[in-house]
Amino acid sequence: MNEVNKNNLMLEVKNLKKSFGNREILKGISFSIKAGETVGIIGPSGCGKSTILKLLCNLIEPDGGEIIKYSNDISLVFQGSALLNSLTVKENLSLALRNKHLSKREEAEIIAEKLKLVGLSNFANSYPAQLSGGQQKRTSFARAIVIDPKIIFYDEPTTGLDPILSTIIEDYIITLSDQLRAAAIVVTHQLSTWTRTTDRLILLHAGEIKWQGKPQEALETADPYMRQFALSSRDGPILVG
Amino acid sequence: MTSIKTKSLNIIGYPIHSLENNLMGMFKHIGQVLIIYYYTLKFIFQGKIDYKETFKQSYMIGVKSFFVVSITALFTGFAMSLQISRELVLFGADTAIGGVVSLALIREIGPITAGVMVAGRVGSSIAAELTTMMITEQIDALKVMKINPIEYLVVPRYMAGILMMPILSIYAMAVGLIAGIIVAQVAANVQPATFLDSVQQTILDRDFEVHFLKSFINATIIIIFSCNIGLHTRGGAEDVGIATTRAVVWSMTGIFIANYIVTALTFIPR
Structure with a gap:
């Protein structure tokens, strides 16, 4: 076991840089996450939150820096669910297990268990188009956890949802965090989501980390960036538009 | 003087710049097509073929195209036979109509x-489907699940295309031939037996070889070009329409160019 694994780390990001054309999105971001820890990445729109997730999932290449993942079992819950429309709920989950080479019986048992966890046992044979937005989101959760990931990312999991559904989704994140003991990143700008689901917060602005700390501290800090963001104030160093 | 010079340069420069952009875009597209085709063949030779999906795609690509191919081939056969019959009858060569x-x-x-x-x-359907999958992050979801989109999406469609296209082509030929027989009898009073006898004397085995070669190339052009456009389009709903148009234009242009090249390379005087 190396030194890093002794520290129970699951993910390390060192001096991560990314630009799109002349626009520098990330100017050297560094952070790490331990197993069982849920980190919230918050910040105004366009600050690079989703770009970090895409980099961590190898969907885009970084311009510089290093990403060290201590597990290959990684899942991402997409903002828009991203379910395959031509497949049923059950088939969508089965696809995530494709590389596990399980027997049909084992696969069916795992899928049934995960669908039960998100309350969708009766919708196994439904197509995404036949589900409501909330059910699609829950299916997306089930697909993400079907491999029992060691690292899980949530991209704006409650954006655009009504308050009740947001609470249900937040409860899932908390439940999954307890059950899976996975390292998790929740990218969000919903106050209730980051206060309820995260252990630690990172505030991004203009491609840099402006503040880090616990969610409780975020509401009381004198840091002008975090204070403006937490109070949803127009006055402060974060200029929008 | 300077402004006239700048204006003249702009007049010359704009078309050159536009041509350069178009050429660069074309070479980029061809490069992407070659990469996708390389990986498609690699997965096929590695035996990574989803047979269930290939069967499903064969139905979508092949079976569902039979009706439209029937109608087109029927009327093409009618028109062609009518033209040929009238001309050959003038020269007293009505027994050669079938051939x-x-x-x-x-x-x-x-x-x-x-x-x-x-x-x-x-x-068009492949380009629209894959572009929609790109826009709605379904392709990204596949990548996160460590599923290669070329293996999962392109290989079954390509397999279905190269299986079904020769069947559709030979079917189109048969329908056209039936149309030809009908018109030859009506317009030139050529009996079906005479028509078929002429066919038998004219058609050689290598004509079938060329036919199947062209079908295979057409399937490759349509599926790989359309998949490539679908997998490289980003944006919104408007881009789905643009991708669809591009897929049809590229595929049809490719088919006509490839058809000529194959004809030129395989033509042997009788």
Whole structure:
């Protein structure tokens, strides 16, 4: 076991840089996450939150820096669910297990268990188009956890949802965090989501980390960036538009 | 003086710049097509073929195209036979009608008709489907699940295309031939037996080889071009329409160019 694994780390990001054309999105971001820890990445729109997730999932290449993942079992819950429309709920989950080479019986048992966890046992044979937005989101959760990931990312999991559904989704994140003991990143700008689901917060602005700390501290800090963001104030160093 | 010079340079510069952009775009597209085709063949030779999905795609690409191919081939056969019959009757060569019609059908019209119809129906559908999957992050979801989109999406469609296109082409040829027989009898009073006898004397085995070669190339062009456009389009709903149009234009242009090249390379005087 190396030194890093002794520290129970699951993910390390060192001096991560990314630009799109002349626009520098990330100017050297560094952070790490331990197993069982849920980190919230918050910040105004366009600050690079989703770009970090895409980099961590190898969907885009970084311009510089290093990403060290201590597990290959990684899942991402997409903002828009991203379910395959031509497949049923059950088939969508089965696809995530494709590389596990399980027997049909084992696969069916795992899928049934995960669908039960998100309350969708009766919708196994439904197509995404036949589900409501909330059910699609829950299916997306089930697909993400079907491999029992060691690292899980949530991209704006409650954006655009009504308050009740947001609470249900937040409860899932908390439940999954307890059950899976996975390292998790929740990218969000919903106050209730980051206060309820995260252990630690990172505030991004203009491609840099402006503040880090616990969610409780975020509401009381004198840091002008975090204070403006937490109070949803127009006055402060974060200029929008 | 300077402003006139700048204006003149702009007048010359703009078309050159535009041409440069178009050429660069074309070379980029061809490069992407070659990469996708390389990986598609690699997965096929590695035996990574989803047979269930290939069967499903064969139905979508092949079976669902039969009706539209039938109609097109029927009327193409009618028109062609009518033209040929009238001309050959003038020269007293009515017994050669079957041979000329069948030769045109097997060498050119069959593969082209099936290719154009499949490009319009299937190429557009593939480009629209894959572009929508790109825009709605379904392709990203596959990548996160460590599923290669070329293996999962392109290979079954390509397999279905190269299996179904020769069947559609030979079917288009047969329908065209039936149309030819009907018109030859009505317009030139050529009996079906005479028509078929002429067909038998004219068509050689290598005509079938050229026919199947063209079908295979057409399937490759339609599926790989359309998949490539789908997998490289980003944006919104408007881009789905643009991708669909591009897929049809690229596929049809590719079919006509490839058809000529194959004809030129395989043509041997009788």
